[in-house]
Amino acid sequence: QLQLQESGPGLVKPSETLSLTCTVSGGSISSSSYYWGWIRQPPGKGLEWIGSIYYSGSTYYNPSLKSRVTISVDTSKNQFSLKLSSVTAADTAVYYCARHYFTIRDTWFDPWGQGTLVTVSS
Amino acid sequence: QSVLTQPPSASGTPGQRVTISCSGSSSNIGSNTVNWYQQLPGTAPKLLIYSNNQRPSGVPDRFSGSKSGTSASLAISGLQSEDEADYYCAAWDDSLNGHVVFGGGTKLTVL
Numbered sequence: 001q002l003q004l005q006e007s008g009p010g011l012v013k014p015s016e017t018l019s020l021t022c023t024v025s026g027g028s029i030s031s032s033s034y035y036w037g038w039i040r041q042p043p044g045k046g047l048e049w050i051g052s053i054y055y056s057g058s059t060y061y062n063p064s065l066k067s068r069v070t071i072s073v074d075t076s077k078n079q080f081s082l083k084l085s086s087v088t089a090a091d092t093a094v095y096y097c098a099r100h101y102f103t104i105r106d107t108w109f110d111p112w113g114q115g116t117l118v119t120v121s122s
Numbered sequence: 123q124s125v126l127t128q129p130p131s132a133s134g135t136p137g138q139r140v141t142i143s144c145s146g147s148s149s150n151i152g153s154n155t156v157n158w159y160q161q162l163p164g165t166a167p168k169l170l171i172y173s174n175n176q177r178p179s180g181v182p183d184r185f186s187g188s189k190s191g192t193s194a195s196l197a198i199s200g201l202q203s204e205d206e207a208d209y210y211c212a213a214w215d216d217s218l219n220g221h222v223v224f225g226g227g228t229k230l231t232v233l
């Protein structure tokens with residue numbers, strides 16, 4: 001069964017770059033019809049999509065975060081990664097990775113990783 | 123403020139039927155399918171409904187989804203205490219080169 005696991009620093013200083021990796025196990029990141037996405041949830045708040053990537057490197061980003069986000073994929077390691085630059089306290093959140101089913105008109109996330117809390121603080 | 127609008131809270135007693143609404147626009151729900159996620163306290167969201175009304179394997183048929191125009195609904199029948207959770211709707215939005223939008227979430231309380 002497909003599983004995803006986020007990893008990376010739990011504490012990042014303001015103005016620095018947040019970096020997270022999602023490791024996929026139990027399946028190939030090169031599967032067709034599936035993108036791989038990042039979603040975040042500030043403490044006590046709702047879900048916000050950050051962006052998604054296809055194994056070929058094709059990406060979609062949230063317009064509100066696009067200028068600061070880079071998502072990349074490493075098919076040899078079955079991993080994809082998130083970089084968010086110039087972070088502030090507003091970027092403090094639980095960050096989830098998920099498999100993103102994406103076709104014309106139809107999109108959903110399943111399964112999700114357990115999430116990792118990233119706190120932005122000096 | 124979320125692109126998709128959900129009521130912040132909903133409640134019901136065990137055995138009741140409750141519905142949660144999700145309102146959008148022509149660029150998201152009006153053009154694309156809706157999915158729903160259940161987030162139990164302290165856990166990651168779980169896909170509950172996809173393609174407007176399809177249930178993934180393992181999701182009880184007490185959960186159902188529907189869509190009409192630019193709005194969608196999640197219905198839970200035979201409410202159980204373990205259904206107490208946050209529920210989120212989501213859809214693809216065709217504006218701004220395309221992006222995923224979520225509702226603000228609805229906290230369901232089982233009284």
